[in-house]
Structures are given as structure tokens and as C-alpha cells.
Amino acid sequence: MLAGGAVGWGLFMAPAEALQGESVRILFIHVPSAWLGMGGWTGIAISSAMLLIWKHPLAAIAARAIAMPGMVFCAICLATGSIWGRPTWGTWWEWDGRLTSILVLLFLYAGYIALSQATARSGGTDKIAAIFGLVGAVNIPIINRSVVWWNSLHQPPSITAGNSSMTAEYLVPLLIAVVGFSLLFGAVVLMRMRTLIALQQVEARLRRRAMDDEPALAAQPAMESV
Amino acid sequence: MRESLDHWPYVIGAYGVGVTALVLLVAFSWIAMKRAEKRRDEVKRR
Numbered sequence: 001m002l003a004g005g006a007v008g009w010g011l012f013m014a015p016a017e018a019l020q021g022e023s024v025r026i027l028f029i030h031v032p033s034a035w036l037g038m039g040g041w042t043g044i045a046i047s048s049a050m051l052l053i054w055k056h057p058l059a060a061i062a063a064r065a066i067a068m069p070g071m072v073f074c075a076i077c078l079a080t081g082s083i084w085g086r087p088t089w090g091t092w093w094e095w096d097g098r099l100t101s102i103l104v105l106l107f108l109y110a111g112y113i114a115l116s117q118a119t120a121r122s123g124g125t126d127k128i129a130a131i132f133g134l135v136g137a138v139n140i141p142i143i144n145r146s147v148v149w150w151n152s153l154h155q156p157p158s159i160t161a162g163n164s165s166m167t168a169e170y171l172v173p174l175l176i177a178v179v180g181f182s183l184l185f186g187a188v189v190l191m192r193m194r195t196l197i198a199l200q201q202v203e204a205r206l207r208r209r210a211m212d213d214e215p216a217l218a219a220q221p222a223m224e225s226v
Numbered sequence: 227m228r229e230s231l232d233h234w235p236y237v238i239g240a241y242g243v244g245v246t247a248l249v250l251l252v253a254f255s256w257i258a259m260k261r262a263e264k265r266r267d268e269v270k271r272r
Contacts, residue, residue, distance in 0.1 A: 011241065022233035029244040072251045076244045083240040087233050184248065191255040198262035205269050 003032075003180030009173040017170075026084040028174055032181035033077035037105060038140055040070020040185070041133075044112065045140075048133035051126060058193075060126035061200075063133055064116050065192035069185050071109035078102055089153050097146035098154040101139060108136040 010028030017024035047063035050056045081099070082092045093099065116129040147156045166174070 007241070007245075011237070023236055025237045026240040029241060033244065068255075069251060072247055076247050079243045079247075080240040083236050083243070087231050087236050184252070188251060188255045191259045195255070195259040195262045198259070198266040202262070202266050202269050205266075 001180070002176055003184055006173045006177035006180050010177065014169055014173055020088055023084055023087045024170070026080055027170070028177045030077060030080040030084060031174060032178045033073045033080065034102070035178060036181055036185050037070060037074030037077050037102070038143055039182075040066050040073060041105060041108065041136060041140055043189075044070065044133040045137035048130035051130045052134070060116075060130065061193055061196045062189070063130065064120075064196055065189045067109055067113045067116065068192060069188040071106065071113065073181075073185065074102065074106045074109055078106060085153075091153075094153050096152040096154060097150035098143065098152055101143040101146050105139055105143060108139060112136065 007028055010025050014025065014028075016022045043066045044063045047059045047066065051059035051063070078099075081102075085094070086092050112129060112132055115132055116126070118124075119126065119128055144157075146152065147154050
């Protein structure tokens, strides 16, 4: 509801901006998606560290649950940013630091999902995906600082700790949108966690049943021969 | 005279992509969760 309200506010109530015109409205979906795309990988890195250090059983499930929504938000960020770039910059895509590092993040998500699914299917250890999750976190500060380190079409950060160059008419709906989309992200992560836990319980029960049946099956031919 | 570009098709396109992706994500996650929990209950009952 918060996300819907903020998007409605941004779409229909916020005024057009002097330089960006009506396309400023795209920011109310683009900025929360960018933050959640980066926040998602931060969550994967924290869960991976928890798995490697404390071996917490829920950490691997949490990291796997975060990957899918993180990747979707990252893809939304890229798509909406590209659409915003066409009327504002005059181009759909530019190989600059910010855009390229976000594209790398999307590929990292795809790699993480493929790796964690492959290890889960083959019964391998979760540690490989956790190490990948930790190493991939190197990209997060690169994304964050890319507009400062390199010359970029992308504008420098508008909101920094305790400071904002945005006026309240854009800042308030944007912050509400961030809270709303974060809650939606959290809900999807919880759904994915419930799914993964249920699938693990099914697998454990079937495996236990197969082990219980094994001695009976092994004994059957011997009995027949007698 | 330079004609100004209409930004609204881009705004609508961006929201269309974003909202569609989010609806699909929530629907996929919800259906996958319900299916997995149903399967777990079936295996438990057997």
C-alpha cells in the first residue's frame, strides 16, 4: 500500500521538474529499485558471512531467498534507468561506471542463483555460494562510488547521510516509496524462505523414508531365494 | 523551432515494466510457496 501510494503520488501529484520534465516521475520506481538491488546483495553478503562464521542453518536459506527479488529489482533499476535516460540524456545506454557496475551486479545475481541451485541439487556444500556472495560484495562500494570516481552521465548522489539536494516535494514520496518497496522486498524474501524450508523438509522426509525402506528391499531377494 | 519531446510515453513504459515485473515476482513467489507447502503436507500425510 505504501509503495502503491508513493508511486501514485509520484505519478500524479509531484510536479514536473525544470530540467528533467515529466520523466522525473520514473525516479520513484528507479531509485528504490537501485537501492534494493544493492541492498539485496548486501543481505546476501551478510548471510554468507553468517553461514561461514557461525554456520547458522537459516543463513544459506536467507541468502538464496534474497537472490531472486534482488535480481528482479536490479533488472527493474536497469530497465527504468534506460527508459529514463532516453528522453533525459538522449541515449538508452552508456558504458559508464554506474551503469556498467549495475549490469555486473545483475550478472552476479544470475551467477549466484545458478551456483546455489546447482550446489543444492547436487547435494554440495552451501559454502561455495557463500564465498561467491562475499566476493561479489566488492561490487557494492564500486557501484556506490562510481559516480564520484569516474566521469559519468549519471548524476552524483542526490541523497547522502543527513543531506539531500532534493526538495521535499520529491524527497517525501521517494522516501515513502523506498519504505514501501523495502516492505514488499521483505515479504517476497519471507515467501521464498518458506518455500525453500518446505522443499528441504520434503527432501529430508523422502530421504528418511527411502533409507527406512532400503533394508526391507535388500532383505526381499534373500528371502525369496530361501 | 525545436519540438519538445513528450516524456509521458517513457514514464508509462517505465512504470509498466516495473509494475509488471513486481506483480510477476510476487505471484511467482506466492504460488511457489503454496505449492511447496502443499507438497510438504502431502508427504507428511503419506
